[in-house]
Amino acid sequence: RCLCFVLSTKSVQAPREVQTKWLRTAVLGACAVLAGLLLWSRLGGDDGITEVLAHRSEILPGRFIEVPCSEDYDSHRRFEGCSPRKCGRGVTDTVISRDEAQRIRSIAEKGLSLGGSDGGASILDLHSGALSVGKHFVNLYRYFGDKIQTVFSEEDFQLYRDVRQRVQLTVARAFGISAAALHLTKPTFFSRINSTQARTAHDEYWHAHVDKVTYGSFDYTSLLYLSDYLDDFGGGRFVFVEEGANKTVEPRAGRVSFFTSGSENLHRVEKVHWGTRYAVTIAFTCNPDHGIADPAFT
Ligand SMILES: O=C(O)CCC(=O)C(=O)O
Numbered sequence: 001r002c003l004c005f006v007l008s009t010k011s012v013q014a015p016r017e018v019q020t021k022w023l024r025t026a027v028l029g030a031c032a033v034l035a036g037l038l039l040w041s042r043l044g045g046d047d048g049i050t051e052v053l054a055h056r057s058e059i060l061p062g063r064f065i066e067v068p069c070s071e072d073y074d075s076h077r078r079f080e081g082c083s084p085r086k087c088g089r090g091v092t093d094t095v096i097s098r099d100e101a102q103r104i105r106s107i108a109e110k111g112l113s114l115g116g117s118d119g120g121a122s123i124l125d126l127h128s129g130a131l132s133v134g135k136h137f138v139n140l141y142r143y144f145g146d147k148i149q150t151v152f153s154e155e156d157f158q159l160y161r162d163v164r165q166r167v168q169l170t171v172a173r174a175f176g177i178s179a180a181a182l183h184l185t186k187p188t189f190f191s192r193i194n195s196t197q198a199r200t201a202h203d204e205y206w207h208a209h210v211d212k213v214t215y216g217s218f219d220y221t222s223l224l225y226l227s228d229y230l231d232d233f234g235g236g237r238f239v240f241v242e243e244g245a246n247k248t249v250e251p252r253a254g255r256v257s258f259f260t261s262g263s264e265n266l267h268r269v270e271k272v273h274w275g276t277r278y279a280v281t282i283a284f285t286c287n288p289d290h291g292i293a294d295p296a297f298t
């Protein structure tokens with residue numbers, strides 16, 4: 001038998017009745033797939049119903065949602081006029097410009113290029129000097145000594161301080177407290193996340209957590225995003241985990257997301273599926289004893 005035989009039998013016209021049946025099946029199938037896709041996107045894939053608090057293409061002057069405070073702050077020393085009485089979450093795209101975010105990202109890239117975790121999540125803490133390398137951390141300042149000045153410039157530190165200051169003012173204003181009552185606390189760090197498989201617990205950034213529980217000193221958490229969701233990376237959305245509907249913040253370079261650090265703001269980061277996601281976690285405490293200084297060019 002030859003190939004032409006196969007071809008000729010395939011090209012035989014099906015009776016009209018069979019054609020209509022096929023068409024109906026195809027249309028029904030397409031509808032089912034479409035409905036499935038719609039439902040999947042509404043349900044956010046695997047974790048229940050999701051609402052978008054900040055969409056990647058929105059430019060938000062400011063959005064603030066108040067949520068009742070948890071009792072987490074009661075088990076810590078209270079600082080009146082600072083410790084959260086008003087809790088919630090806010091997002092703004094107009095405090096840090098896209099250009100400033102790009103420059104801050106260059107600082108992160110420069111520093112993180114000196115090391116990097118074997119797994120998907122690397123951090124650089126300009127305050128303590130901690131940098132992920134392989135499965136561990138090194139102290140960048142101890143390792144480089146005076147040569148660190150060939151890596152970072154005075155302008156880098158100035159920009160970092162300036163950005164930190166404006167984020168602090170934004171947080172203070174949103175929660176009705178004085179910016180002077182807030183102190184930067186640790187860990188405050190750059191993060192770089194890609195889709196490489198985790199190698200140690202430090203790489204497992206996607207677990208739901210409460211910052212006040214995880215980091216102790218945090219009263220207000222802020223995040224400055226340095227990459228764009230779906231342009232630079234996929235997955236990696238920030239999710240406030242809630243009964244009812246989760247609320248997502250889609251990262252966007254220059255976007256500042258901030259919230260009170262107690263369990264009223266349980267959250268997680270989705271796994272990054274492709275690309276690289278850069279962000280800075282900037283944390284504030286009301287306890288002066290837990291305050292840290294800005295990094296300086298010394
Ligand atoms: O990068 C993010 O979007 C969140 C990071 C975070 O939850 C944290 O640093 O505690």
Ligand SMILES: [Fe+2]
Pocket residue numbers: 209210211267
């Ligand atoms: Fe967190």
